[in-house]
Amino acid sequence: MPLPLTPKLSYRNTAFHGSWEPVSLAERIIMKNVLLTGAAGGLGSSVVTLLATRGKWHVYAADIDMAGLDALATNLPNITPIHMDVTNVESVRAARKEIQHHTDHLDAIVNMAGLSAFSSLIEGTPIEDCERIVQVNALGMVRVNATFFDMVEKAKGIIVNTSSSTGWMTAQPFAGAYTMSKKAVEGYNDSLRREAMYCGVRVVKVEPGSYATDLTRNLRTDFDRVYTNTTRFKKALSTMRPMMDSTLENSGDPRELAEVVVKILNTKHPRLRYRKNSGAALLALEMFPEKMVDLIYRLLPLMARN
Numbered sequence: 001m002p003l004p005l006t007p008k009l010s011y012r013n014t015a016f017h018g019s020w021e022p023v024s025l026a027e028r029i030i031m032k033n034v035l036l037t038g039a040a041g042g043l044g045s046s047v048v049t050l051l052a053t054r055g056k057w058h059v060y061a062a063d064i065d066m067a068g069l070d071a072l073a074t075n076l077p078n079i080t081p082i083h084m085d086v087t088n089v090e091s092v093r094a095a096r097k098e099i100q101h102h103t104d105h106l107d108a109i110v111n112m113a114g115l116s117a118f119s120s121l122i123e124g125t126p127i128e129d130c131e132r133i134v135q136v137n138a139l140g141m142v143r144v145n146a147t148f149f150d151m152v153e154k155a156k157g158i159i160v161n162t163s164s165s166t167g168w169m170t171a172q173p174f175a176g177a178y179t180m181s182k183k184a185v186e187g188y189n190d191s192l193r194r195e196a197m198y199c200g201v202r203v204v205k206v207e208p209g210s211y212a213t214d215l216t217r218n219l220r221t222d223f224d225r226v227y228t229n230t231t232r233f234k235k236a237l238s239t240m241r242p243m244m245d246s247t248l249e250n251s252g253d254p255r256e257l258a259e260v261v262v263k264i265l266n267t268k269h270p271r272l273r274y275r276k277n278s279g280a281a282l283l284a285l286e287m288f289p290e291k292m293v294d295l296i297y298r299l300l301p302l303m304a305r306n
Helices: 025-030 042-054 066-075 089-100 126-155 176-199 214-229 234-249 254-266 280-285 290-303
Strands: 010-014 019-023 032-037 057-063 079-083 108-111 158-162 202-208 273-276
Touching: 032 042, 032 126, 042 057, 042 066, 042 254, 057 066, 066 079, 079 089, 089 126, 108 126, 108 254, 126 158, 126 176, 158 176, 158 254, 176 202, 202 254, 214 234, 234 290, 254 273
Parallel strands: 032 057, 032 108, 057 079, 108 158, 158 202, 202 273
Antiparallel strands: 010 019
16 A cells, blocks of 8 residues: 655744744645735735735745745744746746645635836837836736646636726826736736636636835836926826826725735635725726817826926
């Protein structure tokens, strides 16, 4: 008779004692496994914190920022830091091998790795900006889901893809690179959902608006760079700055979105999409036909102070 396989050990940080202890087989059977990308970022770290402290999930926290991951793992239980660059398929495959040292299945994947930018599609570096953002926001998601799909399928689990309110709202100027990446996520998510359902895997998308993270705070720096360097758009941009500032000042608390993601993971029958904090001004634009939105933006330079 063949000998039974010896289970591979997982470890958790005992934050209050500053040491590591093995997670028992019984605990591993009870707890569920989730891979979360962008785990060191503002939104991602909020979700990791909530999942890790609720006690039901063991989080494989993936990011390119290992210092950020180590900080999370030092202070929270139930976290295994995983180095992953979602723009590099070999890095994603190496992350899979690392996770397979601990488990043969995943109950969930949460894709939160993302970039944003305030940039022009005409001036500056539009080609490089689009390539950089699409590589992370859209293709990074494709790489992760394709690489780990069979592990989620084994558990008949769930994939949560982070889109944005930008993904379903009318497109705004100077957000083209980010918008095209999130429009791509919308189409990818829906097509993936209609394939994955044949495999017993649920796919859900989250469409958050503005949240107070470094990602959104950096938009002011991006704006200043574009405004300083433009030779075409100074009048239009000068009227957009107050609107952008208002949106950022009313950004939501990342913990609100974290609660939504945790709810999705713990719900037996989640909705197909979850929208949160879309923003009143942008929602108002959705009431107008496309030509009217064009006219509103066309009139902006006329409102600029000389």
